[in-house]
Amino acid sequence: MENIIEVKGMQKVFGSNTAIKHVNFGINQGEIFGLLGPSGSGKTTTVKILTGELSQTTGDVKVLGIDSERFDTSDFKSKIGILSDNSSLYERLTVYDNLKLFCKLYRASLNQIDVILREVNLQDDRSKTVSKLSKGMKQRVLLAKALIHKPKLVFLDEPTSALDPANMAHIHRGLQKLNDAGTTIFLTTHNMEEATELCDRVAFLHNGELKELDSPAALRYKYSTHAFHVETFDGDQLVIENQPEKANQIKDLIANGQVKAMHTDNPTLGQIFLKVTGKELV
Amino acid sequence: MNIQRISAIFEKDIKDFMKNMMLLVLPVIPIVTALMFDGIGEDKLPLALSYVIVGGTFSTVTSSCIMTMMAEENEKKTLRGLIQSPASLLDIIVGKSLVTGLITLISLVVSLVIIGIEPFLNFRVFVGLILLFLFFLLLGIGIGLFSKSLAATSAYLMPVIFLFGFTPMLNAFGFAEDSMAIKITDMFPIMQAIEIHDTNSWLPMGILAVWIIGAGLFTYVCFRKSMTDD
Numbered sequence: 001m002e003n004i005i006e007v008k009g010m011q012k013v014f015g016s017n018t019a020i021k022h023v024n025f026g027i028n029q030g031e032i033f034g035l036l037g038p039s040g041s042g043k044t045t046t047v048k049i050l051t052g053e054l055s056q057t058t059g060d061v062k063v064l065g066i067d068s069e070r071f072d073t074s075d076f077k078s079k080i081g082i083l084s085d086n087s088s089l090y091e092r093l094t095v096y097d098n099l100k101l102f103c104k105l106y107r108a109s110l111n112q113i114d115v116i117l118r119e120v121n122l123q124d125d126r127s128k129t130v131s132k133l134s135k136g137m138k139q140r141v142l143l144a145k146a147l148i149h150k151p152k153l154v155f156l157d158e159p160t161s162a163l164d165p166a167n168m169a170h171i172h173r174g175l176q177k178l179n180d181a182g183t184t185i186f187l188t189t190h191n192m193e194e195a196t197e198l199c200d201r202v203a204f205l206h207n208g209e210l211k212e213l214d215s216p217a218a219l220r221y222k223y224s225t226h227a228f229h230v231e232t233f234d235g236d237q238l239v240i241e242n243q244p245e246k247a248n249q250i251k252d253l254i255a256n257g258q259v260k261a262m263h264t265d266n267p268t269l270g271q272i273f274l275k276v277t278g279k280e281l282v
Numbered sequence: 283m284n285i286q287r288i289s290a291i292f293e294k295d296i297k298d299f300m301k302n303m304m305l306l307v308l309p310v311i312p313i314v315t316a317l318m319f320d321g322i323g324e325d326k327l328p329l330a331l332s333y334v335i336v337g338g339t340f341s342t343v344t345s346s347c348i349m350t351m352m353a354e355e356n357e358k359k360t361l362r363g364l365i366q367s368p369a370s371l372l373d374i375i376v377g378k379s380l381v382t383g384l385i386t387l388i389s390l391v392v393s394l395v396i397i398g399i400e401p402f403l404n405f406r407v408f409v410g411l412i413l414l415f416l417f418f419l420l421l422g423i424g425i426g427l428f429s430k431s432l433a434a435t436s437a438y439l440m441p442v443i444f445l446f447g448f449t450p451m452l453n454a455f456g457f458a459e460d461s462m463a464i465k466i467t468d469m470f471p472i473m474q475a476i477e478i479h480d481t482n483s484w485l486p487m488g489i490l491a492v493w494i495i496g497a498g499l500f501t502y503v504c505f506r507k508s509m510t511d512d
Contacts, residue, residue: 048511051366077366077368087363088359088362088363091358093294093301101291101293105287105290105364105368106368
């Protein structure tokens with residue numbers, strides 16, 4: 001599969017602080033990639049380097065086959081969509097007028113406005129002035145703005161942070177649909193459920209260093225103890241190792257009708273992050 | 283330069299302008315000043331005082347308007363959205379300057395009609411006015427981008443209005459004709475525009491061009507700084 005993002009030996013130094021330490025990774029075309037890490041881990045700095053808002057101190061960065069020195073070209077900008085902490089809206093204008101501006105700047109069809117407003121569940125709010133919208137609604141307009149020109153690659157920095165569960169689920173479905181249509185999504189989040197649900201692969205970033213990179217399922221398997229957790233009707237909680245000699249113990253419990261619940265020991269991404277870095281994902 | 287992108291930014295700015303009371307009152311200031319000057323006496327207004335109106339229009343309308351718009355875009359991070367779009371630096375600057383140009387034109391023409399437009403109906407003078415507009419526009423864009431916040435623009439606007447807009451009024455401070463202050467301010471853009479009336483030399487236009495290049499470089503540096511977080 002073709003790499004849409006290639007990062008080799010990327011470092012970013014701010015004064016005496018090294019924010020990103022020799023990071024290497026590649027992102028495949030058509031995948032949803034999640035960069036996970038607590039606040040201050042270097043997620044936003046990474047996104048800013050990949051979108052040309054910051055330049056790396058050392059290392060090679062290529063996005064869509066374009067070298068980082070050419071990130072300020074119209075060709076590059078028209079192929080990517082960005083939702084970051086630097087994204088903002090014109091507060092005195094309506095939702096429609098905000099999106100119309102970006103439709104024209106990206107030479108997208110104006111028909112796309114209604115399509116994208118449906119995707120972010122704001123079809124009834126197109127005439128509302130942005131200043132009168134709630135934080136969650138503004139976040140959805142920003143998402144619409146990032147996607148209005150059907151970019152090949154989208155960078156979403158904490159896209160659902162201000163959303164309620166219903167709208168978060170709606171946005172997740174929309175992102176999945178967008179990805180099914182071939183758009184590559186680079187997502188930063190500290191919402192582990194979101195990462196598990198959406199991402200094909202995730203990377204853990206801690207103090208500017210990449211600690212792990214794999215699919216959520218592979219990481220959960222890797223950090224699993226592979227034991228079975230059994231809850232009996234007597235209220236006992238048993239941990240039975242996944243070994244051939246333990247098979248009879250499980251068989252007997254089932255045969256005697258004692259098993260109330262049984263599941264494998266698969267840690268969550270949050271638990272894995274804690275294990276790898278010694279730090280909670282907050 | 284892309285006309286579609288420029289017109290998109292212009293269309294957005296004109297809608298934003300019409301909803302911004304702070305900007306809406308700006309073009310009225312020179313018109314009211316012109317009405318006051320016109321009521322002073324029955325004689326024709328001296329050229330230097332006419333240029334107080336011209337300088338006032340360019341500083342309080344052109345510079346102030348574009349400065350406020352750019353500072354607001356910068357402060358509220360909407361400028362980054364434009365920069366991240368395929369619009370070029372020139373598309374953004376031209377698109378954002380059109381509204382300012384339009385209201386400057388309306389305000390200047392109305393003000394000059396009030397005080398007497400005849401001295402300005404001359405090709406060389408007209409070119410001088412365009413050069414003045416470009417200087418005040420670029421200075422406004424540069425300061426707007428340089429300002430960390432919308433509130434800070436007020437502090438920067440005052441020197442622009444008094445030094446560059448009301449330069450002919452400095453004579454009222456009683457400086458001697460051959461004083462250093464007068465020699466320096468004689469080189470200021472408005473004084474060079476007045477000089478265009480008195481001479482056939484191209485030197486005043488050359489000096490105005492130098493002021494424009496200086497303001498243009500300042501704007502370019504400020505814009506490049508706004509493009510990234512580096």
